[in-house]
Amino acid sequence: MRLPKVCLALSGETIDDMLATAESMARDNPFLEFRLDYLKQPQAALPKIHRFLETHQYVTAIGTCRRAENGGKFKGSMASQLEVLTRAHAAGCQIVDLEIESALKSKRDAIARRAVQLLDRGRVEEGLEAAEEAELWALEAMVLETQ
Secondary structure (H helix, E strand, O other), X not given: OOOOOOOEEEOOOOHHHXXXXXXXXXXXXXXXXXXXXXXXXXXXXXXXXXXXXXHOOOOEEEEEOOEHHHOOOEOOOHHHHHHHHHHHHHOXXXXXXXXXXXXXXXXXXXXXXXXXXXXXXXXXXXXXXXXXXXXXXXHHHHHHHOO
8 A cells, every 4th residue: 555645634523524624635635544532432433434435435544543541532441442443444444543552551461361361270270381381481571571
C-alpha cells in the first residue's frame, strides 16, 4: 500500500461533523484518520464510516481510539478499545492505530496469564516439566523487557 505523505486527522463531537470534514477534504487529501476516541459512542459511528468508505474507495483510512490515560479521550477498558479498533477495521479502515502503551500492556497481560497457567498447573501437578519451566523463565524475561 502506497500512502500519501500527509494524513488528515478528523475529530468532531459527532460522526456527522467528522464525516462532513472528511467529505470536504477527501479529494485533496485521501489519507484520513478517524479519531474515534473523540466520539461519545465510537462503535455507533462505524456503520456511517463504512458507508463513507464504500462510496470513497480512493480514501485510505486509519481508525484511532486512543485511551484517556495515554493522551486520548476514550474512557473505556482496553478490551473495549480493542473491540472498537477491530470493528473499525471491519468497517473499512485499512489501518488501525493502537498506542504503544496499550500494546505493551496487552503483551504483559498475555504473558502474565500464561505464567499463571503454568504456575497453577505446576502447583496442581507437583512441579513443572523442564520445557514449561524454561517457558516460565522466558516469560519473566519478556515482562522485564516490556517495562
